[in-house]
Amino acid sequence: MPHADSSLVPSTIKTRAEFWAHVHDQLSALIDGQRDWVTNLANASSLIYNALLSFEPFGNGTSAVNWCGFYIDSTLFPPPKFTSRQTSVPAGASRILLGPFCGKPACQFINTTPGKARGVCADAFLSGKTLLVTDVNAYPGHIACDGETNSEVVVPLVLDLGDKRVCLGVLDLDCLALGGFTEEDKAGLEKIAQLLVTTCDW
Numbered sequence: 001m002p003h004a005d006s007s008l009v010p011s012t013i014k015t016r017a018e019f020w021a022h023v024h025d026q027l028s029a030l031i032d033g034q035r036d037w038v039t040n041l042a043n044a045s046s047l048i049y050n051a052l053l054s055f056e057p058f059g060n061g062t063s064a065v066n067w068c069g070f071y072i073d074s075t076l077f078p079p080p081k082f083t084s085r086q087t088s089v090p091a092g093a094s095r096i097l098l099g100p101f102c103g104k105p106a107c108q109f110i111n112t113t114p115g116k117a118r119g120v121c122a123d124a125f126l127s128g129k130t131l132l133v134t135d136v137n138a139y140p141g142h143i144a145c146d147g148e149t150n151s152e153v154v155v156p157l158v159l160d161l162g163d164k165r166v167c168l169g170v171l172d173l174d175c176l177a178l179g180g181f182t183e184e185d186k187a188g189l190e191k192i193a194q195l196l197v198t199t200c201d202w
Contacts, residue, residue, distance in 0.1 A: 120152050
């Protein structure tokens with residue numbers, strides 16, 4: 001089967017729970033045998049985004065999901081071997097960097113320094129808990145990368161090391177509709193996030 005066909009959603013799938021189970025299965029097959037996190041997150045964002053666009057509750061006009069991607073802890077990115085200019089992060093600061101995504105251009109990074117962080121992605125990253133936001137315009141400190149976005153769900157990528165839990169980054173989805181995401185979406189996305197955490201080398 002061509003890789004692009006992974007994002008096709010059969011007409012027999014009617015519910016959100018069925019949709020996310022299907023996407024999970026497709027992603028499992030798509031990333032099988034590959035453990036590079038950049039590669040797997042790139043395919044995951046494309047698969048999720050394009051599957052959403054072909055599923056009526058998410059891909060229809062003003063109800064469409066308009067962004068799907070990842071922000072990753074900057075410490076996971078290796079230092080550049082070659083650079084035309086030096087850039088640095090202030091001492092004591094932390095941030096998550098834009099990773100693989102589908103949608104319009106987005107913020108390059110989000111500050112996650114405790115006391116200075118703001119926005120849904122930063123809050124989900126720092127808390128290690130999924131945030132389901134029905135109206136982003138009512139969310140304190142919301143960062144508007146796309147002014148057309150009205151709702152959002154952000155799922156942390158949490159690695160369980162036994163003695164501690166490490167947040168590697170977040171999976172972020174935006175929707176044009178108010179209340180675009182439900183608890184079923186949250187549950188489905190959390191399973192996908194866990195799949196990615198356990199099948200990638202970080």
